[in-house]
Amino acid sequence: DSGVTQTPKHLITATGQRVTLRCSPRSGDLSVYWYQQSLDQGLQFLIQYYNGEERAKGNILERFSAQQFPDLHSELNLSSLELGDSALYFCASGGTVGRGNYGYTFGSGTRLTVV
Amino acid sequence: AQTVTQSQPEMSVQEAETVTLSCTYDTSESNYYLFWYKQPPSRQMILVIRQEAYKQQNATENRFSVNFQKAAKSFSLKISDSQLGDTAMYFCAFMIAYSGAGSYQLTFGKGTKLSVIP
Numbered sequence: 219d220s221g222v223t224q225t226p227k228h229l230i231t232a233t234g235q236r237v238t239l240r241c242s243p244r245s246g247d248l249s250v251y252w253y254q255q256s257l258d259q260g261l262q263f264l265i266q267y268y269n270g271e272e273r274a275k276g277n278i279l280e281r282f283s284a285q286q287f288p289d290l291h292s293e294l295n296l297s298s299l300e301l302g303d304s305a306l307y308f309c310a311s312g313g314t315v316g317r318g319n320y321g322y323t324f325g326s327g328t329r330l331t332v333v
Numbered sequence: 334a335q336t337v338t339q340s341q342p343e344m345s346v347q348e349a350e351t352v353t354l355s356c357t358y359d360t361s362e363s364n365y366y367l368f369w370y371k372q373p374p375s376r377q378m379i380l381v382i383r384q385e386a387y388k389q390q391n392a393t394e395n396r397f398s399v400n401f402q403k404a405a406k407s408f409s410l411k412i413s414d415s416q417l418g419d420t421a422m423y424f425c426a427f428m429i430a431y432s433g434a435g436s437y438q439l440t441f442g443k444g445t446k447l448s449v450i451p
Contacts, residue, residue, distance in 0.1 A: 220377070251438060261424065261441040274436035306376060322439065324378035 221245065224309050224325035232333055236297040239328045243290055243311030249273070250292040251322065252284060256305040267292055299332045306330075335360045335427045339442035346415045347450050353400075354410045354445045356425030364430035367401065367408045368439070373421040381423070384408065386430070412447075420449045 221244035231237055243250050252264040254277075263276035267286035278284075281299075286292040296303060306329050310322040336359045346352035358367070369381040384392045384401050391399050396416075400409045412419055425442040 249435075249437070253439075260443045261439075263438040263440070266436050266438060268435055273434060274438060276438060308378060310378075322380070326375075326377055329376075 220323045220325065222309060222311050222323050222325035224307075224328050226328060227326065228329045228331075230331045230333060231299060233299055233301060235299050235332075236295065237299065237330065239294040239296070239307055239309075239330075241292045241294070241309030241311075241325055243292070243309075244323050247311035247323070248290065249311060250286055250290070251310045252278075252292070252294050253308040253310065254305050255308060255327075256302075261308070264294070296330070301332050304330055304332045335362070335365075335429070335440045337425050337427050337440050337442040339423075339425055339445050341445045342443070343446045343448070345448040345450055346412075348415055348417060350415055351411060351413045352415055352447065354412075354423050354425075354447065356408045356410070356442055358406050358408065358425070358427050360406070360427065360429075362429050366428045366430060367399075368426040368428070369397070369399070369408075369410045370424045370426060370441075371419075371421045372424065372444075373418075378424075382410065415449045417449050417451060420447060422446050 223242040225240045248269040251266045255261045264278040265284050266274040270286050284294045306327045308327045309325045312322045338357045365386045367384045371379045371381045382394045382397050396413045398411045422444045424444045426439040
């Protein structure tokens with residue numbers, strides 16, 4: 219157990235639908251990072267939250283959004299889903315140099331299949 | 334912007350042998366971190382080893398070691414005494430050392446699929 223919890227582990231949904239992926243960071247970590255891993259694009263950074271505030275955006279589509287709540291868990295919302303959104307979505311926490319921990323801890327991922 | 338290139342999409346090695354995975358990167362930053370992550374069939378992302386760019390000494394973790402060549406922007410991973418459990422996808426990744434915005438996202442290479450053959 220890495221300490222980063224992602225739910226659900228698997229999700230199958232139809233095109234045009236909306237889903238929510240949830241992530242609870244490791245205890246003490248204020249940052250949450252979301253990554254998408256697809257077969258053709260590899261691992262791509264989507265978005266980062268730090269203590270409830272958005273800190274950085276990567277290659278995140280406008281149909282996607284995220285937020286981080288006061289208890290530090292984060293949700294990634296994917297809407298108007300397309301077949302190409304099928305991927306493994308990772309959440310990671312950490313990556314805070316000042317804390318002396320410049321590495322990440324990844325969750326086990328959510329496998330999203332859009333049919 | 335940073336880029337990370339892994340030029341070997343697939344590699345194989347006999348059990349107990351040594352294998353080296355290549356990684357090159359491009360950056361204008363002078364201080365940064367480099368990582369190797371392992372992703373076995375379970376899909377979990379597991380940190381294998383990390384290197385601080387300001388350290389000249391190459392990092393080692395048991396059977397895993399790196400050859401960090403800062404001037405050449407090269408960061409290869411050597412796996413000694415390969416074991417069947419080393420079969421996985423290996424990703425090289427880059428992180429800047431300091432961000433004024435407090436953002437430390439990783440830039441990943443495309444990965445190298447390593448198969449350890451009995």
